[in-house]
Amino acid sequence: MSGPTALKASLLDPHVCVIGAGTMGRGIAQIAVAAGHAVSLVDPDAGQLQAAVADIRSRLNRKHPELATDLETRLLCAKSIDAVPAAADTLVVEAVVEDLAVKATVFAQAWDHFGPGCLLATNTSSLSITEIAAATADPTRVVGLHFFNPVPVMRLVEVIRGLDTDQEVVARVAALARSWGKEVAHVRSAPGFIVNRVARPFYGESLRLLEEQTASAEIIDEVLRGAGQFRMGPFELMDLIGNDVNFTVTSTVWRAFNFDARYAPSQLQAELVAAGRLGRKSGRGFYRYDLDADRPQP
Ligand code: NAI
Numbered sequence: 678m679s680g681p682t683a684l685k686a687s688l689l690d691p692h693v694c695v696i697g698a699g700t701m702g703r704g705i706a707q708i709a710v711a712a713g714h715a716v717s718l719v720d721p722d723a724g725q726l727q728a729a730v731a732d733i734r735s736r737l738n739r740k741h742p743e744l745a746t747d748l749e750t751r752l753l754c755a756k757s758i759d760a761v762p763a764a765a766d767t768l769v770v771e772a773v774v775e776d777l778a779v780k781a782t783v784f785a786q787a788w789d790h791f792g793p794g795c796l797l798a799t800n801t802s803s804l805s806i807t808e809i810a811a812a813t814a815d816p817t818r819v820v821g822l823h824f825f826n827p828v829p830v831m832r833l834v835e836v837i838r839g840l841d842t843d844q845e846v847v848a849r850v851a852a853l854a855r856s857w858g859k860e861v862a863h864v865r866s867a868p869g870f871i872v873n874r875v876a877r878p879f880y881g882e883s884l885r886l887l888e889e890q891t892a893s894a895e896i897i898d899e900v901l902r903g904a905g906q907f908r909m910g911p912f913e914l915m916d917l918i919g920n921d922v923n924f925t926v927t928s929t930v931w932r933a934f935n936f937d938a939r940y941a942p943s944q945l946q947a948e949l950v951a952a953g954r955l956g957r958k959s960g961r962g963f964y965r966y967d968l969d970a971d972r973p974q975p
Contacts (some may be wrong), residue, residue, distance in 0.1 A: 690750035691853075692764040694719065694791070695772060696783050698754075700771035700919060700958060701800055704828025709770075709830075710751050713743055717753045717761040726754045736829060739845045758790050765794035770822060776927045780804065787846040788814050798822035798850055801874050803929040804920065806839035806866035816841035823870060824859075826918055831843065835861040839866045868933035873926055877940050880923060883952075884910035884943035894963045894975050912963040916956035920949045945957035946963050 693709040695702045696930045698720035706718045706729065733752065733775045737745040744751065773779050784797050799809055801901040810819035815932050831938025834854045844893050851861045868879060876945045883897050892900075898910025901957050924946045931940040949955075949962060956962030962973060 687773055689715060691766045691768045691796070692717070692762070694758070694761055694767050694769045694787065694789065696769065697771060697773035697800075698722070698725045698729035698756070699772065700826060700830060700922075701824060702770075704731050704826070705770050705772060705800065706752060706826060707736060708857050710739065711747070713917040715753075715764075716751060717755060719758050719761060721756050721757050722759045723756060726756070730754060730899045742851065753789060758786050761790070763792070764792055765792055767791045767795040768798060768850070769795055770798045775804065775896055775922060775929070777809060777812075779805050784809070784813045788807055793818070796846055796850060798821065803869050803926040803933075805868075805933075806837050806842065808839075810839045810841055818846055820846050820852065821864070821866065821870070822850055823872075825872070828869060832858070832860045832874070833862060833870065834872050835862050837864045837866050837870055837961050865938060869926070869930045874930065877930055879941065880915060880927065881943070884906070884945060887912075888943065888945050893975075909943070915946070915965055916962035916966075919956050919958055920946055922954050924950050 691714070693714045694717045695706045695709065696719045698718050702718065702720070706716050708717045710733065718726065718729060730748070734745045734748050737748065753761065771780055771783050771789065773783055780799060780801065787795065787797060793819070795813060797813060799819070799821055800823060801809065801821060804824065806819065806821040808971065810816035813819055819839060820842050821835065823835040823837060825831035827835055836851045837848060837853065851863065854861050862871060868874065871902065886892055886897055887894055894912040898912050901907045901910045909917065924942055927940060927942045929941060931937065934940055953959055954961045957966050960966050
């Protein structure tokens with residue numbers, strides 16, 4: 678094949694290597710499989726990989742049973758990037774913990790493994806794309822690709838350019854996201870980008886209301902869902918996102934804005950994180966999660 682169609686096909690068909698098999702990584706791997714890519718999913722935690730495959734299979738079963746039955750031919754799981762075939766045309770999407778040093782290490786390993794043909798996309802919620810890129814061998818190949826939770830359901834993706842990101846890299850990643858059924862918002866790297874910047878007061882004021890004992894988490898959630906017409910209240914949403922993730926994002930935005938009191942993290946949330954009450958993923962956060970219950974339990 679030659680001409681524009683061939684170009685389009687190859688531009689939209691890289692091998693996708695998702696690093697981190699947690700809440701976000703497994704969702705990203707799922708939509709890449711559903712879009713027909715060869716996908717690898719890397720996580721040093723075998724338990725996470727196992728849980729990710731079970732989740733992906735059961736979710737694909739609902740809409741694409743044909744993809745679920747032979748999932749292992751489409752999705753390669755590995756505890757280390759070294760076990761993944763080193764396809765030159767690879768889109769790496771990292772969804773590991775929200776820690777700049779860990780993300781930089783992951784990108785360095787990916788660059789060594791896949792070589793300069795690869796693109797390095799980060800799902801960071803709040804870290805500077807420019808700073809993550811600066812720690813890599815080629816900052817022009819690094820771009821933010823910020824999905825929302827749950828990835829297969831949420832249509833929006835923020836495509837974020839750092840100071841050095843190549844415009845062609847931005848365009849290619851945005852085209853891929855669109856081919857996966859997503860709507861793309863183009864953003865310049867800045868603390869919290871668009872959504873996590875605007876969402877900080879939503880969580881922060883709700884946490885302050887709770888700390889001041891103005892109302893319970895259930896009442897605040899109910900009011901925002903009911904009168905406010907939000908899809909989810911702030912506390913059930915924090916439990917879905919993960920209190921550890923949400924707390925880290927707030928802390929990063931707060932630091933980036935020179936400790937502006939508007940973004941100050943909540944002590945209550947810090948306590949929940951310290952106690953391992955991370956939300957749905959740990960079975961308890963602001964609410965308790967019984968796997969058989971439709972709604973969270975207070
Ligand atoms: P998570 O805690 O559910 O999963 C993180 C995974 O990364 C774990 O499975 C862990 O074993 C793995 N991991 C840690 N170090 C690794 C390494 N060196 N190599 C490979 N895997 C490694 O976290 P979650 O919620 O999936 O977040 C991941 C990223 O996505 C973070 O940057 C977060 O800020 C961002 N994000 C999270 C959202 C959410 O709602 N949870 C929404 C949008 C972005």
